[in-house]
Amino acid sequence: MSDQGELARMRRSYRTARLEAADVDADPIAQVSRWLADAAAADLREPNAMVLATVGGDGLPSARTVLLRAIDAEGLVFYTSYRGRKAAELAANPQAALLFPWVDLERQVAVRGTVAKVTAAESDAYFASRPRGSQLGAWASEQSTVVPGRAAFERRLGELDSRWHDTAVPRPDDWGGYRVSPVEVELWQGRPDRLHDRLRYRCNADGWTLERLSP
Numbered sequence: 001m002s003d004q005g006e007l008a009r010m011r012r013s014y015r016t017a018r019l020e021a022a023d024v025d026a027d028p029i030a031q032v033s034r035w036l037a038d039a040a041a042a043d044l045r046e047p048n049a050m051v052l053a054t055v056g057g058d059g060l061p062s063a064r065t066v067l068l069r070a071i072d073a074e075g076l077v078f079y080t081s082y083r084g085r086k087a088a089e090l091a092a093n094p095q096a097a098l099l100f101p102w103v104d105l106e107r108q109v110a111v112r113g114t115v116a117k118v119t120a121a122e123s124d125a126y127f128a129s130r131p132r133g134s135q136l137g138a139w140a141s142e143q144s145t146v147v148p149g150r151a152a153f154e155r156r157l158g159e160l161d162s163r164w165h166d167t168a169v170p171r172p173d174d175w176g177g178y179r180v181s182p183v184e185v186e187l188w189q190g191r192p193d194r195l196h197d198r199l200r201y202r203c204n205a206d207g208w209t210l211e212r213l214s215p
């Protein structure tokens with residue numbers, strides 16, 4: 001970016017769609033599934049990519065992209081190492097935020113919720129469905145640790161490949177899924193003049209309430 005003015009001049013008006021309470025599903029999971037289907041139909045690159053924010057014991061938030069691998073009545077599931085930084089932060093504070101930045105659709109979905117590991121059976125089933133290279137990669141990498149270079153884990157990948165050359169690669173115990181169970185889900189649809197539509201679901205004793213938020 002050549003100068004700060006260029007950033008300040010980047011400006012689009014959002015005119016694609018609108019968002020009314022009457023048009024959305026009373027269940028936020030069903031609604032997010034609907035918008036996921038729209039994102040997939042729009043041929044977005046990685047429509048299931050979402051930013052995961054966590055806060056560990058030091059109070060300093062961290063964010064990174066992960067891929068949504070399942071969505072059901074209980075929540076949204078992603079898979080990762082149980083030993084990396086996000087895992088340590090989730091162990092200290094099992095709460096997270098998720099964000100789908102569907103900018104091309106002038107939409108975002110923001111989720112806040114509590115986090116728990118999925119069952120070992122769910123992780124096994126998902127791990128078994130992954131390509132062999134990704135399965136070996138899960139063994140070869142100690143996620144989030146400092147390494148001197150790529151050579152060591154590329155060598156390790158070769159060793160692991162020989163170790164299981166004629167059998168299925170088992171799931172490492174320290175690799176699996178987390179499920180984010182939403183307590184709050186916000187849908188955002190861009191509108192002209194920055195008067196965007198924001199609808200927020202909140203979980204309460206009777207189910208979900210839906211409110212409109214000021215943009």
Ligand SMILES: Cc1cc2nc3c(=O)[nH]c(=O)nc-3n(C[C@H](O)[C@H](O)[C@H](O)COP(=O)(O)O)c2cc1C
Binds near residue numbers: 079080081086143144
């Ligand atoms: C498009 C995209 C998808 C990603 N999907 C995953 C994923 O599903 N699981 C994962 O562990 N890391 C995924 N990553 C890498 C993470 O963003 C991150 O670098 C890694 O999980 C380490 O995070 P941590 O050190 O905070 O634990 C993805 C990155 C990108 C850019």
